[in-house]
Amino acid sequence: MLGWALTFLIVALIAGALGFGGIAGASAGIAQILFVLFLVLFVVAMIARAVRGRAPY
Structure with a gap:
């Protein structure tokens, strides 16, 4: 699930840099x-x- 969150974060950064606000x-x-x-x-x-x-390892 953390991998999906990071994937969507990268997509958001790339889309933001290219001007796709939505x-x-x-x-x-x-x-x-x-x-x-x-x-x-x-x-x-x-x-x-x-x-x-x-005990947590």
């Missing part, structure tokens, strides 16, 4: 949503791992 805005929005979703899932996984009693 595409850049949409891609940046998708990248932000995916990145936040990735962070939330990461935190949930860390909490679940801590509750089970396993």
